Amino acid sequence: MGRLDGKVAVVTGAGSGVGKEHALLLAAEGANVIVNDLGDSGDETVTAITDSGGAAVCIKANVADWATGETLVNAAVENFGDFHILINNAGILRDAMSFSMTEAQFDQVIAVHLKGHFVCARAAAVFWREQAKSGNDASRRMIHTTSESGLFGGPAQANYASAKGGILALSITLGRELTKYGVTTNVVAPRARTGLTDYIQSMAAPEDPLDFDVYDPANVSPFVVWLCTDQAKDINGQAFIVGGSGIWWMRNWSHQNSVKLEAEKWTLNDIDRHRDLLFGDAETGVPKFEAPSF
8 A cells, every 4th residue: 555546646857867756656655647758768757667566657748838737637637537746847957157048048948947837737726626616625736846046046047046936936826826725835956866967976876886875866756755645735835955865944035124114205315324224234245055965
């Protein structure tokens, strides 16, 4: 018996990396899986699942296309009779410094990451709202994929960081809209070796296969899959960094301080006079990069 027996999941970008590991673990826990990717790697993920006794179907489609969301939801229902879990994971990189970035580089990344997340989330929301209104009160889960670039900002990634930061706000918005329909929506930033990070030498696998591989993408999936279970039904609109042996619960943009006049409009001179009250001795430069360490 698995924790997700009878559940039906859609995983985008599941042909490799963390997406593949999510799909494999979902299947191992009893879920039927729609594997989405653009290339033949999705078929390989399906083969790995079915060879292990699971059930999976590959749907080759671009999440940046508006119709893909409905295509994936329909595939889940037509093949497995229902749809309970969406893991938005598909992504690309087109890194460049802001002064060198082209319009195409910006648009492509926003389309796949931010629009792609919304395309699939919207289709899921439509289906789950209809199900809830018809009396089907099964719990539903959305897990979205951000990054530490989206949390902290990353040089040469104005497109990627903007998309990943937008996904954080998107998840909270979806939570506010869909909680009443039995949907939870959370965000995970994987810290792992994937097709988007394998150029970083520090992420190379250990030479000794018996050594713990800190950057193995499979390290991310247990928490992602756990968020899909009943044990996580009260976790909604939250963000996490996950990798290695660690899970970091993240929150940002918290209130720092405030100043207020009494029913009058600010002037520039007023702001000058209140500057120290607002900022005090606090650091007001570009925030330091303070990602948690392994």
